[in-house]
Amino acid sequence: MHEKLEHPKPAVADKDTARVESFSDGVFSVAMTLLVVGLTVPALPAKNAVPTPVYLWNELGRNWPSYFAFITSFATVLIMWINHHGIFKLIRRTDGTLLFTNGFLLLLVTVVPFPTSLVAEYLLTPAASVACMVYSGVFVLISVGYGCVLLAARRGGHVLPEAKPEIDSRIRSCFCIGTPLYLLATISGTFSPWLSLGICSALWLYWAMVGLRRGRAFGP
Amino acid sequence: MHEKLEHPKPAVADKDTARVESFSDGVFSVAMTLLVVGLTVPALPAKNAVPTPVYLWNELGRNWPSYFAFITSFATVLIMWINHHGIFKLIRRTDGTLLFTNGFLLLLVTVVPFPTSLVAEYLLTPAASVACMVYSGVFVLISVGYGCVLLAARRGGHVLPEAKPEIDSRIRSCFCIGTPLYLLATISGTFSPWLSLGICSALWLYWAMVGLRRGRAFGP
Amino acid sequence: MHEKLEHPKPAVADKDTARVESFSDGVFSVAMTLLVVGLTVPALPAKNAVPTPVYLWNELGRNWPSYFAFITSFATVLIMWINHHGIFKLIRRTDGTLLFTNGFLLLLVTVVPFPTSLVAEYLLTPAASVACMVYSGVFVLISVGYGCVLLAARRGGHVLPEAKPEIDSRIRSCFCIGTPLYLLATISGTFSPWLSLGICSALWLYWAMVGLRRGRAFGP
Amino acid sequence: MHEKLEHPKPAVADKDTARVESFSDGVFSVAMTLLVVGLTVPALPAKNAVPTPVYLWNELGRNWPSYFAFITSFATVLIMWINHHGIFKLIRRTDGTLLFTNGFLLLLVTVVPFPTSLVAEYLLTPAASVACMVYSGVFVLISVGYGCVLLAARRGGHVLPEAKPEIDSRIRSCFCIGTPLYLLATISGTFSPWLSLGICSALWLYWAMVGLRRGRAFGP
Numbered sequence: 001m002h003e004k005l006e007h008p009k010p011a012v013a014d015k016d017t018a019r020v021e022s023f024s025d026g027v028f029s030v031a032m033t034l035l036v037v038g039l040t041v042p043a044l045p046a047k048n049a050v051p052t053p054v055y056l057w058n059e060l061g062r063n064w065p066s067y068f069a070f071i072t073s074f075a076t077v078l079i080m081w082i083n084h085h086g087i088f089k090l091i092r093r094t095d096g097t098l099l100f101t102n103g104f105l106l107l108l109v110t111v112v113p114f115p116t117s118l119v120a121e122y123l124l125t126p127a128a129s130v131a132c133m134v135y136s137g138v139f140v141l142i143s144v145g146y147g148c149v150l151l152a153a154r155r156g157g158h159v160l161p162e163a164k165p166e167i168d169s170r171i172r173s174c175f176c177i178g179t180p181l182y183l184l185a186t187i188s189g190t191f192s193p194w195l196s197l198g199i200c201s202a203l204w205l206y207w208a209m210v211g212l213r214r215g216r217a218f219g220p
Numbered sequence: 221m222h223e224k225l226e227h228p229k230p231a232v233a234d235k236d237t238a239r240v241e242s243f244s245d246g247v248f249s250v251a252m253t254l255l256v257v258g259l260t261v262p263a264l265p266a267k268n269a270v271p272t273p274v275y276l277w278n279e280l281g282r283n284w285p286s287y288f289a290f291i292t293s294f295a296t297v298l299i300m301w302i303n304h305h306g307i308f309k310l311i312r313r314t315d316g317t318l319l320f321t322n323g324f325l326l327l328l329v330t331v332v333p334f335p336t337s338l339v340a341e342y343l344l345t346p347a348a349s350v351a352c353m354v355y356s357g358v359f360v361l362i363s364v365g366y367g368c369v370l371l372a373a374r375r376g377g378h379v380l381p382e383a384k385p386e387i388d389s390r391i392r393s394c395f396c397i398g399t400p401l402y403l404l405a406t407i408s409g410t411f412s413p414w415l416s417l418g419i420c421s422a423l424w425l426y427w428a429m430v431g432l433r434r435g436r437a438f439g440p
Numbered sequence: 441m442h443e444k445l446e447h448p449k450p451a452v453a454d455k456d457t458a459r460v461e462s463f464s465d466g467v468f469s470v471a472m473t474l475l476v477v478g479l480t481v482p483a484l485p486a487k488n489a490v491p492t493p494v495y496l497w498n499e500l501g502r503n504w505p506s507y508f509a510f511i512t513s514f515a516t517v518l519i520m521w522i523n524h525h526g527i528f529k530l531i532r533r534t535d536g537t538l539l540f541t542n543g544f545l546l547l548l549v550t551v552v553p554f555p556t557s558l559v560a561e562y563l564l565t566p567a568a569s570v571a572c573m574v575y576s577g578v579f580v581l582i583s584v585g586y587g588c589v590l591l592a593a594r595r596g597g598h599v600l601p602e603a604k605p606e607i608d609s610r611i612r613s614c615f616c617i618g619t620p621l622y623l624l625a626t627i628s629g630t631f632s633p634w635l636s637l638g639i640c641s642a643l644w645l646y647w648a649m650v651g652l653r654r655g656r657a658f659g660p
Numbered sequence: 661m662h663e664k665l666e667h668p669k670p671a672v673a674d675k676d677t678a679r680v681e682s683f684s685d686g687v688f689s690v691a692m693t694l695l696v697v698g699l700t701v702p703a704l705p706a707k708n709a710v711p712t713p714v715y716l717w718n719e720l721g722r723n724w725p726s727y728f729a730f731i732t733s734f735a736t737v738l739i740m741w742i743n744h745h746g747i748f749k750l751i752r753r754t755d756g757t758l759l760f761t762n763g764f765l766l767l768l769v770t771v772v773p774f775p776t777s778l779v780a781e782y783l784l785t786p787a788a789s790v791a792c793m794v795y796s797g798v799f800v801l802i803s804v805g806y807g808c809v810l811l812a813a814r815r816g817g818h819v820l821p822e823a824k825p826e827i828d829s830r831i832r833s834c835f836c837i838g839t840p841l842y843l844l845a846t847i848s849g850t851f852s853p854w855l856s857l858g859i860c861s862a863l864w865l866y867w868a869m870v871g872l873r874r875g876r877a878f879g880p
Contacts, residue, residue, distance in 0.1 A: 019681055019685060019745055019748075020745075021239055021242075022242055022462075022681075022682055022685050023685040023688065023689055023741065023745075024689075025239060025242050025243040025246055025689075026246055026466075026685055026686055026688070026689025026690065026693075027689040027692060027693055028243065028246070029243055029244075029245075029246025029247040029250060030246065030250050030470070030689060030690050030693035030694075031693050031696070032247060032326070032327075032330065033246075033247055033250035033251050033254060033330050034250075034254075034693060034694075034696065034697070035330070036251070036254065036330045036331065036333065036334065037254070037257075037697075039331070039334045041334065041337045041338050041341050042338075044341065044342075044345070050345065050346055051342060051345045051346065051347040052346055052347060053346065053347050053349055053350045055347060056342060056347035056350040056351065057350055060350075060354070071327070074327050074330075075323075075327075078320075078323040078326075078327075081243065081323075082316070082319050082320070082323070085239055085240075085243075085319070088239075096742070096871055096872030096873065097872065099742050099745070099871070100738075100742070100868075100871075100872065103735075103738040103741075103742070106692070106738075107692075107731070107734050107735075107738075110692065110693050110695070110696045110734075111696065111699070113696065114696065114699045114701065117701045118701050121701050121704065122704075122711060122716060125704070125710065125711045126710055126711065126712055126713065127711040127712060127713050127715060127716040129713055130713045130716040130717055130720075131716065134720070208320075211316055211319070211320075212316035212317065212320065213316065241459055241462075242462055242682075245459065245462050245463040245466055246466055246686075248463065248466070249463055249464075249465075249466025249467045249470060250466065250470050250690070252467060252546070252547075252550065253466075253467055253470035253471050253474060253550050254470075254474075255550070256471070256474065256550045256551065256553065256554065257474070257477075259551070259554045261554065261557045261558050261561050264561065264562075264565070270565065270566055271562060271565045271566065271567040272566055272567060273566065273567050273569055273570045275567060276562060276567040276570040276571065277570055280570075280574070291547070294547050294550075295543075295547075298540075298543040298546075298547075301463065301543075302536070302539050302540070302543070305459055305460075305463075305539070308459075428540075431536055431539070431540075432536030432537065432540065433536065461679055461682075462682055465679065465682050465683040465686055466686050468683065468686070469683055469684075469685075469686025469687045469690060470686065470690050472687060472766070472767075472770065473686075473687055473690035473691050473694060473770050474690075474694075475770070476691070476694065476770045476771065476773065476774065477694070477697075479771070479774045481774065481777045481778050481781050484781065484782075484785070490785065490786055491782060491785045491786065491787040492786055492787060493786065493787050493789055493790045495787060496782060496787040496790040496791065497790055500790075500794070511767070514767050514770075515763075515767075518760075518763040518766075518767075521683065521763075522756070522759050522760070522763070525679055525680075525683075525759070528679075648760075651756055651759070651760075652756035652757065652760065653756065
């Protein structure tokens, strides 16, 4: 213990990242688990009526937008977590700026179920364009948020030296691919909701691939 | 600190598993705690009526399906957590594939309260067969999910050498016992809801036993 | 890293307790935070009426049972967490039995807000006796649950040698003080709800004191 | 492993802080994520009416108080987390007193969304004065809570020697700046809700600045 007190800095530095990560993990995992609240068991039919198997299949089938929103939101937040995880593996220490930009990103992560439900509810109505614009608009902000976290980490010099190139490549992904394409999706939402959603889906596949590839880069 | 920078890989590898586990723990613990939301305090009787002790006992008694669903869901998710915990004790490192298969498994974990409530609500109606089929169908997927996590860990070579036999034995449990028996439970649900639930319950006892025995194997 | 692979057991043992604790922390912290859901902002008055300051004070005042239930539940779960924390500081390793008894205890922890709201809702009605019996009944189970966790830890030989006396003293507290007194509170609820609640409150003060004293025992 | 058993104290001490932090992180992250529950997707219009884009924009616009309350609560709890994080970086060990004062602080953290929604709901009504007094009153308590955590840490001698001056400076911030100014805001709420909110907002900027500066102090 005395030996430790003589070199307190490294201990502090290690603990530092650990706590930001566990806090972020908490936010991600609660955000993902809260999604189940949107799945409701079909109510029993009005009094005196007996629920037949056909009744229950129909009721379950009618709820497909909520299942669709659940699975999409879950996958979206999962991919964001995997990329967040990949980014923080490269960071050794935090400072105030990184804590605040990370907090801004977490705010957006917890918001994701809201626009997803909005799209699920309004996709087949004439108001679909508005829902899709809100949806892609949130992802413009998320893309900027990831970029800011990466910039804050890079600027503070808190990254492992050998991780610099990956940080730079991820910054380019955010600002040169993510932000402009999500902006395009937001604008195209005014005339075609489906084009808007198509661009967003293609980008999710891209981020999943980034997560898979980078994740593997740390394998043996 | 400088000494650390010269060997950054092992540090990265240790941190890696820790964060997947803490994230999974978050999802498991929130999923288990959210179940309480289903327990509602009986409403006071309509105005001018006084709630007698008999009234309250009756109201509490009428809610038995929600208590039953609460305890069953909690026990189910607990056993899944214990087995998840047992599996990750054997894994040293993660890659993208493992993160995604684990994420798929967590999605199914958070879903469990939904089919459980469905069964509690519809068990005594003619629609019981549908509820039981949905219930066992979810567990077919969960069984496949555990198998995929184990395969991803084995394939990436991320397991401790001495843990290989246990991983193999757990893979066999998933694909040769779990998946076919849950499939049988799903099919038998079409003509007998009780047979379907019986098979599922027997399997839960089996997984609990696996969890207990394996857990002990790491004792002193 | 190679050095590590040669002695994998100690690493596994350390990691083991860490994950049970982080999982339990998750359950405790979600259980405590979910309590806020019971605090609702007073609704605006019916249309055309203007909410005056007096109106809002009255509405806030009328909700006192929900504030009372919130603070009581929070304090109760906090004291349980502090004692749980004190117990797990003494445990070095886990096995299947400990995981299951701990899971049973966590089930009861998540339940606590339910009987607390029941008492807050029915305390001033003739049904108070039932509410108080359910409340103290849950704590009989919780007291047994803590005892079982301690027995499981002791039996498996997973405690630090110097911690044996404290474990034994805590087991005595559970089975010789907690369980019989909560049973007494449950029985006395049939004729006096206030006596029942008085016994429970006195016991909470006792557990808080145990938590404070034991916590300090590990100070410098 | 044997070597470890001979010096168990340091291991216990390290583990100690880790668990209080992970528990606090859980409470903070759940409190922040639960805020999303307040964001509701606008309902589809009554039957036979088709939701036009204008309808959806209007409905989303009408919900601005809930968006405002969401962002404010999130930012508030985030700043509190960053300061909590900054404080616990300086603490090496915990005792019962610190656990209880920290628990009291966490109770207040989970409460924050309640007065925030109260202000969002009643700000434009004559009852705004009451809402603002409740809001600043909660922050009087929070300011005292932070001070008590810091005093408990200092008194127990659990802080790193080189961290003493920062602890003292933070204690002064709580009791000489935070508490009296929040009290002023509470009193001024009786005649001017806007002055009350202005003082609170100015203090939040101040705490954010403290968090940023202190955070940076641990940079390289």
